[in-house]
Amino acid sequence: MEPGETPQQALIREIIEELDTEIKVGELIDTVEYDYPTFHLSMDCFWAEVKAGHLELKEAEAAKWLTKDQLDSVTWLPADILLIDQIRKCMK
Template identity: 65%
Template structure:
C-alpha cells in the first residue's frame, strides 16, 4: 500500500482550535486540520509553514509536535505529523476549503472529522487542559 506523508497544523488561538472543511476530492465535506504533503528536501515544519501560506494566506509559527498519526485509508496509508501552531500574521483566508470554524475544547467533537484527524481530538483536549 502506498504511504502518503503529510503534515497538519493544529492552530490554537485563545484556547480555540481552527478546523477546516474539505472542499474537494474523495473526502469532500469532511473536517480536518489544515496542511498538506511534505515535498522532497523539506522538513515537516517547513512544509507546514508553506502549506498554510498557500491554503490560508497566513503565516504560522510551529511550536511543537503533538502526535504522528498512522492511518490506513482504503487506497493508501497516511502518515501525518501534527503540530501545535500559532498565527504570526494573516487572516486565515480559505483558498481550498469549503468552510472553517474555531472550536473550543467543549465543541471539538461537534464536526464530522475525517478518520485520521478524529484520532487527535482526545490529545488536543488534553493539550488544551494543560495549557
C-alpha cells in the same frame, strides 16, 4: 512534503498556500498513521500559532474555530479522530 523539506517547513508552506497566513510551528503533538481504503496516511501534527495573516480559505470549502467544548460538534475524518483526545487534554 516537497524534496528537502522538513515537516515543519511543509506545514508553514501549506498554511501560506491554503490560508494566506504565516504561522510559528511549535511542538509535535503526534504522528498519525492511518490506512484509508486507497492510501496510507502518515501525518505529523504540530501545535502552531498565527504570526500574521487573515486566515483566508483558498482551498477548503469551510472552516471554523472550535472551543474545547465544541470539539465533538464536528464530524472528523477517521485519521483526525486519533488526535482529538490529545488536543482536548492540552486545551485550556
